Amino acid sequence: MHLNEKLAEYVYEELSAAEIAEARRHVAACAECKARVEEFERIHHALKAMPDVDLPRRVVIAPAAQARPRVFVPLRWLAPIGAAAALVLMLAVVGPIHAEWRDSQLTIAFGKLPAPLSPAAGAVSPALVTQPIDYQRIADTVRAQQQVWLAQEVARLETKLAAVNGKELNHVRSQLDFLEKWQQETWRGKEEITSSIQLLARASEK
Amino acid sequence: MKLERVADGSIIERVLHGDANSFNLLVWQWEKPIYNYIVRLIGYRDEAMDLCQHTFMTPFRELGTLKDRDHFSPCLYRIAHNTCFSRLRKEKGKYHVPIEPETKSTTTSPEKRLAVEKALKTLPEDQREVVILKVFNDLKFEEIAAIQGAPVSTVKSRLYMGFEKLRSILE
Numbered sequence: 001m002h003l004n005e006k007l008a009e010y011v012y013e014e015l016s017a018a019e020i021a022e023a024r025r026h027v028a029a030c031a032e033c034k035a036r037v038e039e040f041e042r043i044h045h046a047l048k049a050m051p052d053v054d055l056p057r058r059v060v061i062a063p064a065a066q067a068r069p070r071v072f073v074p075l076r077w078l079a080p081i082g083a084a085a086a087l088v089l090m091l092a093v094v095g096p097i098h099a100e101w102r103d104s105q106l107t108i109a110f111g112k113l114p115a116p117l118s119p120a121a122g123a124v125s126p127a128l129v130t131q132p133i134d135y136q137r138i139a140d141t142v143r144a145q146q147q148v149w150l151a152q153e154v155a156r157l158e159t160k161l162a163a164v165n166g167k168e169l170n171h172v173r174s175q176l177d178f179l180e181k182w183q184q185e186t187w188r189g190k191e192e193i194t195s196s197i198q199l200l201a202r203a204s205e206k
Numbered sequence: 207m208k209l210e211r212v213a214d215g216s217i218i219e220r221v222l223h224g225d226a227n228s229f230n231l232l233v234w235q236w237e238k239p240i241y242n243y244i245v246r247l248i249g250y251r252d253e254a255m256d257l258c259q260h261t262f263m264t265p266f267r268e269l270g271t272l273k274d275r276d277h278f279s280p281c282l283y284r285i286a287h288n289t290c291f292s293r294l295r296k297e298k299g300k301y302h303v304p305i306e307p308e309t310k311s312t313t314t315s316p317e318k319r320l321a322v323e324k325a326l327k328t329l330p331e332d333q334r335e336v337v338i339l340k341v342f343n344d345l346k347f348e349e350i351a352a353i354q355g356a357p358v359s360t361v362k363s364r365l366y367m368g369f370e371k372l373r374s375i376l377e
Contacts, residue, residue, distance in 0.1 A: 008362055012340070014347060043369045046322050046376060047341045052242045056251065059237045059259050061229050061266050191250050196320060203316040 001026070003033050011040055051202070080146035087142060211235055214278035221269055229269070233262050236279060239343055240286050246338045247290050249327060257293060261286045280349055287335070287353045294331055325375040333368035336361055 003023060009015050010023045027033050212231060220228040240261055244254040264285050265272070272281060326334060335354065339345045351358045 005359075005362060005366075008340075008365055009347070012347075039373065040369060043372050043376070044341055046318070047326065047337065047372070049319055050246075050323055050326075050342075051319075052238065052342075053245060053251065055237060055241050055258070056255055059233050059241075059262055061233060061262060187250060187252070191252075194251070195323065199316040199319055 002030065003027070003036070007033075007036060007040060011037060011044070053198075080149055083145070084142055213276070215275040218269060218272065218275045218278065229266050232278065236282055237262070240282060243283070243338055243343055244286060244290055246326065246342065247331070247335055248293065253293075257286070257289050261289050280352060283339070283343075283345070283349075283353050291331070321376065322372075325372050328375065329368050329371055333364045333371070336364040337368045337372075340365055 003010055003026065006015065006019070006023065010020065010027075013020060015023065027037055212235070214232060214235070217228050217232045221232075237258065241254060241258045244257050244261070245251055248254050248257065261282065265278070265281060272278065326337065329337065332354065336350055339350045339353065340347075345353075347358050347361050351361045354361060
């Protein structure tokens with residue numbers, strides 16, 4: 001009985017001891033199976049002649065360097081966030097702030113207010129009206145500015161997108177595909193050339 | 207100085223008991239066979255290095271869930287297999303550059319090796335992987351079947367078909 005599908009297991013010695021002994025006896029007597037085994041081993045040795053390659057660098061796992069979660073901040077939010085941060089910083093630096101709401105107009109005064117002049121005797125002077133800081137109103141103002149800015153950005157981007165018609169998009173995409181393919185082919189060529197040089201160098205050393 | 211191999215299971219025990227740096231000893235023991243497996247399957251050395259690094263990151267993170275600590279390498283090969291085939295699937299959708307095999311083998315050894323290397327690249331990925339794992343990585347058919355998620359008979363069939371194609375190319 002020929003080896004057939006047990007040929008590979010015979011060559012790689014993955015049969016039981018009894019099966020290997022039986023297969024050996026058969027191969028010694030059967031010219032066809034002997035030729036197949038020799039052919040199989042020839043291909044195996046031709047492949048095995050390909051040397052292992054060394055790693056270009058060591059793989060090192062750094063346990064302490066755990067990946068930090070990425071904080072994703074869309075670019076379009078950077079400007080309003082920066083503006084708000086600048087405002088907060090300015091408030092902190094400038095110091096006292098005075099705000100006054102009168103006749104539908106917000107008046108904000110920074111720094112110390114001048115000391116009130118002592119009224120002349122008998123003169124009628126307007127009373128200095130001071131109001132508590134309305135932080136809620138300041139926050140609402142900043143938020144309103146952000147919303148205006150965002151609306152402008154969205155409108156600008158929509159206009160820009162509308163201006164790019166489908167034909168131009170396809171043209172850009174095809175250019176990108178070409179560049180990507182060209183890059184991959186360059187890498188592939190580099191790998192083959194490197195491999196050839198290494199093999200030829202080893203041969204010349206021998 | 208030549209370092210002696212340490213049993214995978216004992217290294218894993220050390221890592222799980224808090225000595226996380228010992229994992230690099232495990233990496234040192236397996237990086238070369240895993241890297242060469244990836245290089246032969248993918249074909250690009252630079253990219254193979256990245257995939258190799260990625261292959262070792264997964265078991266490092268999930269070492270505690272490993273059931274059989276004395277059989278670390280099959281798990282590693284399985285991860286490498288998934289990583290490589292995920293990458294090969296991505297490339298398949300983009301473009302395909304056929305590699306023309308050298309139909310005539312030559313007498314000088316380096317040229318013959320190059321011919322074999324090129325011929326190996328022409329095999330379908332499933333067949334190429336079986337040939338690589340069997341010939342270069344010395345894995346058993348059952349281990350390859352577990353890596354590929356295929357019956358042993360299919361794995362053997364892939365090996366025969368791969369060898370037959372290589373024979374016809376190299377004749």
